[in-house]
Amino acid sequence: MNRPLLAVLFGALTLSLAGCQKPVETKPEIRPVRTLTVSAKEAHSVGEVYSGEVKARHTVPMGxxxxxxxxxxxxxxxxxxxxxxxxxxxDPGDVRLSADAARAQLESAKAQLAQAELDYSRAKDLLAQKFVSQAEVDKRQTLLTAARQQFEQARSQAQLAQNQSSYxxxxxxxxxxxxxxxxxxxxxxxxxxxxxxxxKDGEREAVIDVPEGKVKAWKVGQSVNVSLWANEQLNLTGTIREVAPAADALTRTYRVKVTLPANEQIKLGMTLQVNQQNASQPIPSISLPLTAVFGREQQQRVWLVSAEKEGTATVKSTPVKVLEMAGESAQVSGIQPGAVVVTAGAHLLREGQAVRVLATPAKEARHD
CATH class of the missing domain: 2.40.50.100 (RNA polymerase II/Efflux pump adaptor protein, barrel-sandwich hybrid domain)
Structure with missing residues (x-):
């Protein structure tokens, strides 16, 4: 048998043996995750939240x-x-000298007035005895009138100098x-x-800056919720007192002032949050750990776990809106009560990824 024929038979035998082998089965990768079940409690409505500062209603520059x-x-x-x-x-030196000079000028004007009154009186007596003319009497009367005016002027100057010394x-x-x-x-x-x-003591107000795209929703007289960062348990109701008619030249935001109720815990300079309620369009607010949220700005998402079958389940991402972040938690909307959210291992998952939920008891998400 020639060599080409042997090569053909050997190749056919090799292909036949390869076809008889079973394909290698690959098991899907299953990743362990921790989850958190969203509470089925009714969510409260939340609106736009802005940070601000406590200031006095009236601040006076004293000079x-x-x-x-x-x-x-x-x-x-x-x-x-x-x-x-x-x-x-x-320094009282200069004002004291001015007061002393004005007082001396007043005494001088007082003496000149006394002399003018005496001269005028004598002139009238001499006129009665025909020793002086009427023109001389008229001259003395004019000098008396001028002396009286100088005295009034000096007295006003002395009073002004006295007031300035108290200033x-x-x-x-x-x-x-x-x-x-x-x-x-x-x-x-x-x-x-x-x-x-x-x-000044009295009314305190919250001062916040609202973007121009949101300012139309803020009306004078509207009630808003206010919470202090120093005491999150203290919830207050404020009233919008003023909305700036023009935007700030640098920030392009509108200054909004909210009158706060009287409370001893409200101190000047405290940081607070003003929450504008929107009852007509309630937004479910859910508190999740920061580790549950991933993605970039305006594209935050979370992983939702499907129902488990034989100890495994799959995940699917869903978009959420981050309303607020505080400490290690985030307040988000876009998740329905009852959903199971991945809280650990989110960065290792992909769409449709098979996961195994760890047996550690999960806490329910809190609605605020």
Whole structure:
């Protein structure tokens, strides 16, 4: 038998043996995951949430009515002051000299007035005795009138100088809290220049900035929910007092001011969150661990687990909207109650991935 024929027979035998072998079976990869079951409780409605700051309804810049060198400023930022309390004082040397000069000028004008009255009286007596003419009497009367005017002017100047000497002390008009100091002792300040910013006692308000695309939903008189970061358990109801008619030139946002109810726990400068309720379109709000959420901005998703069969299940991703993040949890919407969400191992999964739910008891997701 020649060699070509042997090669053909050998190849046919090899193909026949290969066809008799069974194909190798590949088992699907099953990944272990931890899950969390969304509570079936009724979800509350939530709206847009914005962070803001607690500020006083009225903040007054306090300054001197006169200029001078700042001698002392006994108050600092954060100090509580009462009406009439000294906030700062100027060097009294110059104002004291001005008051002394005005007082001396007043005494001089008073003496000149007395002399003019005496001369006028004598002139009238001499006129009766025909020793002087009527023109001389008229002249003395004119000098008397001028002396009286000079006396009134000097008296007004003395009173003004006396008032200015009291202006050397800056007194609080109302009770409040010092929020800023804008001049230090030793500086020369001008009249009206702010030295201390004083937040008046009374109403407090939340100040937030709303994007121009959302500002139409904020109306004066509307009620909103307010919560303090320092005390999340304290939920307050505020009222929108003012919506800025024009956007900020830099941020292009609109300033919204919300009047807060009286509460001792509300301190100036505290950070808070303002939640605009939208009862007509409720959005289920669900709290999940941050590890359950993946994806980029505006494309966040979570893995949902299908019903288990023989200990295994598959996953499918679904988009969610992140409403708020705090600590290690995220407040999201877009998940229905009863869904099973993957909370650990989300970054290792793919669509349709087979998973094995670990036996660790899972907590139910909390609705806020």
């Amino acid at each position: 001197f009515r006169i200029g001078g060198k700042l001698n002392s400023r006994p108050v600092n930022v954060g100090d509580s002051v009462k009406a009439g309390q000294v906030l700062a004082s100027l 050397a002390q800056l007194l609080a008009d109302v009770s409040g809290v010092v929020t800023a100091t804008q001049a230090e002792p030793g500086a020369v300040v001008s009249a009206g220049q702010p030295v201390v910013l004083l937040a």
